[in-house]
Amino acid sequence: MFKSKKTKFDPNMTDTLIGExxxxEGRIKSEAGLRIEGQMDGDIDCAGDVTVGENGIARSHIKARNVVIAGKVVGNVAASTKLTIKATGQLHGNLSAxxxxxxxxxxxxxxxTMDAHAANADAASSEASNAGAAASPGPKDAQAAIKEPESKPLSTEGDAVAVLKTW
Structure with a gap:
């Protein structure tokens, strides 16, 4: 009655948008492109391109063909081709591209790490460490967890309190 039809996705096209x-929160696996203008907490595995816009914040391990960061990413990034960090972009984590x-x-x-095999190894080690399994061979630094900043008061004099964020 119903025919199953496989649709091919164009990895050059952005088909998913997390808007401002x-x-x-969760894991995204996509055959096409992804753009983040809001907040994303969770891993991203994308056959196409991932773009984190200027207002976007991703606390994610990202694996994609090309990655453009104009916002903030806290996590490891494995780009099989190219990683671009724009003037407004921040990456706090390890990268391979x-x-x-x-x-x-x-x-x-x-x-x-700028090596074709390292991009795949980093993504595999991120997935393995997230699953709690033994990590695949690769640089130890790439397997380290990314810590959130720790707040420390700088001064408590007067009415104002300054806070220093340290990694």
Whole structure:
């Protein structure tokens, strides 16, 4: 009665948008592209491209073909082709990519590996460490968990309290 039809997705097309004002928690696996303008908490496995917009915040391990970061990412990124950190972008985590571009003003804190095999190994080690299984071989730094900043008061004099965020 109903015919099953397999649809092919174009990895060059963005078919999923997490819009500004939206918060998503969970794992995303996509055959096409993904754009994050809101908040994302959870891993991303994408055959296409992932873009984190200027207002986007992703607390995620990201595996994709190309990754563009104009917002903030806390987690490891494995780009099978190219990773671009825009002037407004921040990456706090390890990366692996064949090609890396960081615009003036962009922030990267972590270790980088520029190797085709490392991109796949990083993603595999992230998945294994998330599942609690033994991690696949790769750099120990790439397997380290990303910590959230710790707040420490700088001064308690007067009415104002300044807070320093440390990693």
């Amino acid at each position: 004002g939206t918060a998503f 064949l090609e890396l571009s960081i615009e003036s003003g962009g922030v990267f804190q972590g270790t980088s």
